[in-house]
Amino acid sequence: MKTLHKILAIISLFRRAFSRHTKKLALMIGLGFIGGFLGGIGIGAIIPLFYIITNKSSVGTDSISRIISKIFEFIHLPISLSSIILLMVVLFLTKAVFLYIANYINTKIYADYELETRERLFKKTLETDWPYLMHQKTGRLNDILMGDVGGASGALNSMSGAVLTGTSLITYAIIAVNISVPITLATLGLGAFLFFLFKPVFYRVRKLSGQTSETIKTLAHHLNQHVAGAKTIKSMSLENDVFQKGMAYFDDLKNIRLKWSRYGILLNTFVEPVSLGLVVAIFLTSYRNPDFNIATFVAIIYLVQKMFTFVQSIQGKFNVVNESLPLINILVAYEKEIDKNREFVGGNKQFIFNRTLEFKNVSFGYVGGQNIVNALNLSINKGEMVGLIGPSGAGKTTIVDLLLRLFRPNSGELLIDGANIDELDKKSWHKNIGYVSQDIFLLNDTIENNIRFYNNALNHKDIVEATRSANIYDFIETLPDKFQTLVGERGIQLSGGQRQRIVLARILARKPSILVLDEATSALDNESEHKIQEAIKGLRGKLTILIVAHRLSTVMHADKIAVLKDGIIAEEGGPQELLNNSQSYFYKNYNIDKSY
Numbered sequence: 001m002k003t004l005h006k007i008l009a010i011i012s013l014f015r016r017a018f019s020r021h022t023k024k025l026a027l028m029i030g031l032g033f034i035g036g037f038l039g040g041i042g043i044g045a046i047i048p049l050f051y052i053i054t055n056k057s058s059v060g061t062d063s064i065s066r067i068i069s070k071i072f073e074f075i076h077l078p079i080s081l082s083s084i085i086l087l088m089v090v091l092f093l094t095k096a097v098f099l100y101i102a103n104y105i106n107t108k109i110y111a112d113y114e115l116e117t118r119e120r121l122f123k124k125t126l127e128t129d130w131p132y133l134m135h136q137k138t139g140r141l142n143d144i145l146m147g148d149v150g151g152a153s154g155a156l157n158s159m160s161g162a163v164l165t166g167t168s169l170i171t172y173a174i175i176a177v178n179i180s181v182p183i184t185l186a187t188l189g190l191g192a193f194l195f196f197l198f199k200p201v202f203y204r205v206r207k208l209s210g211q212t213s214e215t216i217k218t219l220a221h222h223l224n225q226h227v228a229g230a231k232t233i234k235s236m237s238l239e240n241d242v243f244q245k246g247m248a249y250f251d252d253l254k255n256i257r258l259k260w261s262r263y264g265i266l267l268n269t270f271v272e273p274v275s276l277g278l279v280v281a282i283f284l285t286s287y288r289n290p291d292f293n294i295a296t297f298v299a300i301i302y303l304v305q306k307m308f309t310f311v312q313s314i315q316g317k318f319n320v321v322n323e324s325l326p327l328i329n330i331l332v333a334y335e336k337e338i339d340k341n342r343e344f345v346g347g348n349k350q351f352i353f354n355r356t357l358e359f360k361n362v363s364f365g366y367v368g369g370q371n372i373v374n375a376l377n378l379s380i381n382k383g384e385m386v387g388l389i390g391p392s393g394a395g396k397t398t399i400v401d402l403l404l405r406l407f408r409p410n411s412g413e414l415l416i417d418g419a420n421i422d423e424l425d426k427k428s429w430h431k432n433i434g435y436v437s438q439d440i441f442l443l444n445d446t447i448e449n450n451i452r453f454y455n456n457a458l459n460h461k462d463i464v465e466a467t468r469s470a471n472i473y474d475f476i477e478t479l480p481d482k483f484q485t486l487v488g489e490r491g492i493q494l495s496g497g498q499r500q501r502i503v504l505a506r507i508l509a510r511k512p513s514i515l516v517l518d519e520a521t522s523a524l525d526n527e528s529e530h531k532i533q534e535a536i537k538g539l540r541g542k543l544t545i546l547i548v549a550h551r552l553s554t555v556m557h558a559d560k561i562a563v564l565k566d567g568i569i570a571e572e573g574g575p576q577e578l579l580n581n582s583q584s585y586f587y588k589n590y591n592i593d594k595s596y
Contacts, residue, residue, distance in 0.1 A: 025160070028105040032164045035098035036171030040303070041067065042091035099164075106160045114153035117331070118145050124338045130406035131366075132341035139224040143217045144334055148327045151213070155324035158317035165317070169310035176303045198315075201263050202322045208260045210326035215256060219249040344408060347423035351432045353513050355417050356381055357544065362412035363567075364398060372398045374567040375412065380560075385536075385545040387555025387575075389586065390564035396548045399564070400518045403546070404435055434512035434543075438519040440499045442491035447476060448483040450491075451506045458509055466509035471535040472501035497531060504535060515539065518548045529554070552590050561586060 071087070072079050125133075125141055226242050359378040365371035372395045380386050388396055401407050402414060405426060414421045421429060442450050451463050463483065467473040475498060479485045491499040507515065517536070529551070537557060539545060549555050556575050563571035563578075563585045571584050578586035 024105050024109055025163075028102045028109070028160070028164060029167055031098045031102035031105070032167030033171055035095045035102060036168035038091045038095040038098065039168065040171050040175035042088045042095065102164055103161075106157065106164055109160055110153050110157040113156055114149060117149050117153070121145060121149070121331070121335060121338070124335065124342075127343055128338050128341045129343040130401070132338075137221050139220045140217070143220055144330065147216065148213070148330050148334075151324045151327035152331050155321045155328060158320040158324075162314045162317040162321075165310050165313050169307055169314065172303050172307050172310070176300065176307065179300050179303070201266065202319060205260060205263050205319060205323055208256055208263075209323035211256050212253065212260065213326055213330070215249060215253050219246070219253065222246055222249060343426075344422075346405075346421070346426050346429075349419065349424045349428075351416075351424055351428040351513070353382055353416055353432070353544070356415075357514065358415040359399070359402075360413045360415055362402065362409045362414065364402060364407060364409050371410070372567055373402070373409075376564075376568055378562055378569055378572075380544060380546065382544050383541050384560060385540055385547065385558045387558035387561040388546060388548045388564060389550070389552065389555060389561060389589075390570075392550075394564040395567045396564055397518060400435075400516055400546075400548055403514075403516060404433060405429060431510065432513040434507035434510060434515045436500070436504050436507055436515070436517050440491060440496075440503055442487050442499060442502065444487070444489045446481075446484045446486055447479075447502060450487060450502055451509055453506050455510065462509050463505070466505040467502075469508045469535065469538060470501045470505035471531045471538075472498065472505055475501075497529070500532060501535065504532070508539075512543065514544045514546070516546045516548075519550065533557070552586065 068084070068087070069079065072083065077083055122141075122145060222245065226246075357380045359376050362373055362376045363371050364373045376395075376399070378399075388399065390396055398407070402409060405421065408422070416424070443453075448460070448463055451466060452458050460483075464473065467476055476482055476485070485493075487493050487499075487502070491502070494502070533554065536545065536547070540557070547555050547558060555561055558575060561571075561573065561575055561578055562569050565585065571578060571586060575586070578584045579590060581587055
């Protein structure tokens with residue numbers, strides 16, 4: 001059953017990889033047969049060559065010698081030592097050209113497969129939904145696209161290479177049969193015997209390959225995770241603990257590769273003595289035959305040796321395929337996984353916002369968990385600035401995620417001008433929703449490119465205007481390279497407030513209709529927060545703004561404040577209205593903030 005699954009997996013891989021390359025594959029196989037045939041004829045020319053050297057009248061009675069005689073008759077050239085040598089040179093050179101082209105086609109096929117698979121999986125991953133993406137390990141996509149796809153494409157290279165080598169093996173076998181049927185059958189039988197003899201070794205190699213892949217992924221995750229948290233690790237002097245855990249993974253990887261190497265050495269060292277034994281056996285068997293001929297024997301030995309090499313090569317290529325089967329299975333499983341978690345696209349209506357954005361009886365909870373938002377109702381008029389506050393865990397960020405269409409409500413509706421947002425085209429929706437969070441994402445690139453952020457339609461004037469609105473233009477102008485200043489990895493060259501305002505400029509450059517600020521100033525100092533607040537004030541009335549905040553000072557200039565508690569809107573009103581109510585959450589927390 002396992003063998004059947006393996007064969008089916010290999011067939012499926014062939015069909016999937018080569019479905020777009022059938023013509024190239026057919027051409028490669030055809031060239032392989034031609035190259036093998038030319039090489040076989042070239043080897044067979046040894047027989048008439050020997051007859052001429054030994055001054056015998058004929059050039060041999062075997063089929064290869066007769067073919068060579070016909071060739072010389074066709075080109076009206078007498079058979080001589082020089083003409084046969086010239087023929088052999090021409091045949092081998094022509095064979096080399098054909099096999100070069102065939103091998104190039106083979107390389108092109110697997111390189112195309114590698115490119116197409118990486119592009120397809122990367123695109124599909126980007127199109128998965130947010131609940132799926134948020135649970136993925138750091139570096140998993142990198143491992144799959146760079147490691148697993150590379151391993152699978154290497155398997156394809158070996159498989160197509162085995163097909164190409166097989167064409168030469170078949171051609172040489174046909175020529176060898178014309179010289180000696182028993183020796184040819186004995187060689188093929190020995191190849192089959194060796195394959196089954198080493199079958200347990202192949203199984204262990206495949207198992208170790210799977211262990212290697214998993215260990216490398218676990219190690220990569222460990223490294224990425226702890227390098228990202230280097231500041232915390234150093235501040236707690238945990239370098240040695242992190243190192244020791246990494247050492248355990250390094251040791252596991254070393255031990256697995258040592259085992260794998262032992263099996264590889266066993267395979268490689270066993271072939272040579274068996275090959276030599278085969279040659280000796282052939283000689284002893286042939287020498288006792290009354291019809292023994294040294295020229296025929298030399299040709300047979302060379303053909304058999306080449307056939308044995310081909311068998312060894314094919315066996316080695318299938319060994320590579322065997323090692324890569326776990327990677328292929330990972331790719332197949334991963335593609336099924338991301339197909340299953342495709343993002344809900346919604347309708348095709350374009351974004352139109354003239355009146356009201358409304359949460360209507362919206363409830364949401366993660367799978368298997370309690371509701372975070374319960375029958376929530378919230379209305380935001382166009383051009384309004386609305387503050388959303390509440391204790392940690394109340395569901396503020398969840399509301400933002402629902403608005404961004406990262407999640408869909410379990411029940412209820414999000415409406416814009418009375419239309420369910422699921423009816424709108426998702427790209428059109430996101431184009432009109434600007435989102436600035438506490439977690440800043442900057443490229444290791446220039447300030448200008450971080451603001452442009454893949455939007456090549458923006459010109460420099462648009463970028464300058466956005467930086468003025470975000471209250472960051474004056475700072476940029478003080479820098480030696482101005483907009484061409486490199487911000488470093490994750491914006492390390494800038495302060496938190498500067499990074500935040502660059503992200504705000506990035507969003508404003510796209511001219512959204514709705515701006516969402518999710519704890520955008522919670523990690524900033526007072527001066528940086530003040531600059532952000534000044535930027536937001538300048539946008540009042542121009543955009544519809546939703547501000548999620550812990551710091552109540554951030555929402556003091558809002559038109560309306562909604563207090564979220566236990567997944568529902570517990571209080572709602574203008575800042576002054578809520579301050580006049582001494583029992584309100586806003587009043588109590590505002591006075592706590594003032595005391596600090």
